């Protein structure tokens with residue numbers, strides 16, 4: 001949600017900023033801008049639209065500079081427009097500022113600043129920050145870093161900030177609270193990013209700023225970090241960035257989303273590596289070892305997450321309840337926070353997030369900690385806010401996910417949840433040895449089975465043609481495949497803008513059946529054995545109303561296949577593990593429908609990958 005990049009050093013800043021913005025564009029792509037330190041003062045270029053549009057605009061401008069800041073925006077306050085694009089300038093034009101986050105008390109601050117003669121050029125909450133800092137500089141007669149600290153102490157909300165000053169042209173001031181900010185340390189140069197993507201090409205040595213930090217960097221000088229909470233200088237240690245440049249490229253695929261769908265066998269294998277040892281009969285997750293006893297004895301698991309991660313959590317509910325036999329509640333993180341939930345000290349909260357930066361999920365984690373619960377994280381981005389905020393946790397090893405619609409992160413999350421459930425069930429004794437053997441053996445085979453499903457890509461691309469002109473779709477699933485139906489529907493609506501609803505198959509008759517006519521595609525997950533007959537009846541009910549059936553069945557299935565207009569056969573596995581396979585054709589289906597409809601698959605309208613505002 002908004003991407004920040006900045007550079008100061010001996011190289012040309014503009015190419016570094018623009019490349020960084022392109023890598024961060026998945027965080028928002030409503031407008032983009034840069035501010036550059038030049039001998040005459042700050043040069044500001046910004047426009048509505050993509051980073052590519054900004055690059056075109058800048059091609060006719062003087063962009064020479066060794067220090068600069070850049071921003072790609074996901075609009076919160078104020079429509080996407082050039083006026084509302086960052087950076088924002090102070091009244092005297094001497095400060096330029098970029099921001100990721102939300103200034104919650106901006107109206108109060110704005111009123112005050114307007115009464116003191118400041119003129120606002122935009123409708124954003126961000127612009128108050130730059131005027132506030134200038135006002136503090138003027139009134140308090142302090143240095144810029146001091147002024148930033150003082151100004152931020154009256155700000156309510158979240159921020160990651162980078163500030164450029166015409167008076168200190170090679171200096172950058174950075175500040176963080178609630179939104180991520182990393183400083184890459186090069187050879188007498190600094191690379192700043194909302195995450196590692198714009199930094200990794202130049203250095204892997206990074207400092208993760210902490211909440212309340214205000215940092216000052218200039219080439220050839222040591223970084224200085226202070227914290228507004230206690231006004232002391234802080235020592236922040238260098239860490240190794242766990243990311244590779246080739247993970248950020250498309251690797252021959254037309255879109256990141258397709259690449260990431262095809263990376264799932266690897267993502268699942270990597271998430272199992274070192275954790276699942278079938279030969280030795282062991283499932284073990286190093287990150288939670290110290291908390292295993294606490295987890296085994298939990299009164300209840302509460303899974304908090306948003307979006308696709310919430311769907312993975314709902315698969316987790318089925319896994320944990322059936323294997324560990326402890327009650328599970330799955331909560332939207334945003335709902336959990338504001339309803340004063342009952343969370344006890346012997347509850348274990350599992351927070352799931354690909355990015356580790358989703359504001360609602362982080363807020364739910366903080367709340368759970370306040371209530372004394374143990375909080376376990378499942379997250380993909382190493383060193384992210386979630387990873388640092390939880391008591392313990394397990395990383396998914398899916399590698400960077402760039403496509404806004406989450407795919408490989410989902411299967412990696414489900415993999416880690418499966419391993420966690422198995423590990424706890426074994427220790428708790430809620431699973432028989434034979435079931436345990438059977439599940440871990442089947443789990444090991446999953447990546448190969450996903451590879452088989454990926455071979456159906458061509459067939460699914462053909463089926464997608466049927467959806468092109470549709471306006472609605474229903475997805476049905478039962479048991480552990482119900483969350484997969486939700487996820488399939490989410491994928492379709494996110495990237496193709498076709499309205500889609502996921503439902504438990506048997507619930508169709510309580511409402512959605514009213515929508516069925518010859519125009520309605522109904523995607524049915526029909527792999528569940530226990531409820532197979534019931535699903536067959538549901539399919540009949542759709543056919544009787546002339547709906548069109550697109551089914552996902554187990555290879556060799558005859559009955560449902562014959563009843564379907566389109567049928568996708570997936571390899572057989574244990575029921576509990578089917579989500580890891582059955583989600584894949586639904587991802588491919590959504591992808592091909594979106595491509596056929598000419599949608600921007602990797603950057604769907606209005607969405608952002610990392611939603612760091614509540």
Ligand code: G6P
Nearest residue numbers: 306307308309353354355358406
């Ligand atoms: C956004 C993304 C989704 C993602 C959700 C949760 O809405 O577009 O793809 O599932 O945030 O993100 P997280 O990083 O917490 O998993």
